[in-house]
Amino acid sequence: MKNKIVFGLLICLVFLAGCSNEQTLEEFFHQEMKRMHKYDENFSYSLVHTEINAIHEDDAIAVFREHNNRGEQIFIAYFEKKDNRWEWKQTRGAKWDSPHKWSAMHQIPYIYSGAISDNDIKEIYAGGEKAKIIDVEGNKRFWYAISPSKEVEVKFVGKDGTEEIVESIDEEMLKDWEK
Numbered sequence: 001m002k003n004k005i006v007f008g009l010l011i012c013l014v015f016l017a018g019c020s021n022e023q024t025l026e027e028f029f030h031q032e033m034k035r036m037h038k039y040d041e042n043f044s045y046s047l048v049h050t051e052i053n054a055i056h057e058d059d060a061i062a063v064f065r066e067h068n069n070r071g072e073q074i075f076i077a078y079f080e081k082k083d084n085r086w087e088w089k090q091t092r093g094a095k096w097d098s099p100h101k102w103s104a105m106h107q108i109p110y111i112y113s114g115a116i117s118d119n120d121i122k123e124i125y126a127g128g129e130k131a132k133i134i135d136v137e138g139n140k141r142f143w144y145a146i147s148p149s150k151e152v153e154v155k156f157v158g159k160d161g162t163e164e165i166v167e168s169i170d171e172e173m174l175k176d177w178e179k
Contacts, residue, residue: 029062044067060086101154110146125154
């Protein structure tokens with residue numbers, strides 16, 4: 001009788017240990033990147049930054065670089081965990097030195113983001129929310145801010161304290177880019 005109880009407890013422990021083996025965000029991210037690009041031989045990527053519980057419990061943000069047939073890009077992705085499984089919800093991308101200065105996710109959560117190469121930029125705000133600025137490589141940096149509002153002003157603050165409201169697209173730079 002005692003052996004049966006001990007054996008039953010061991011079976012329960014093995015079962016519980018197997019159930020607690022949840023996939024991490026990083027494991028899920030790499031699995032999905034390989035799945036989405038399995039036929040693209042000219043594709044490479046690197047995970048730059050993650051933030052778990054970014055907005056609420058069981059969500060995450062990942063910032064990653066990608067080299068593909070369009071060149072080098074940087075992306076931000078938003079994830080949520082449902083029933084102990086990660087789900088990829090939204091993604092936005094940017095290119096370095098592009099006339100597209102920033103973009104925003106169009107569904108809740110509203111995440112504003114962009115690539116910057118100007119080292120004179122000290123802070124960035126989307127509405128009243130201060131952005132996180134991530135050093136990527138050299139003078140390449142990436143920023144993101146989570147806002148409760150769908151449409152906000154984006155403001156860059158220089159090291160000298162000057163403030164500039166920045167439109168999503170730099171029209172002058174776009175004209176030069178199109179030439």
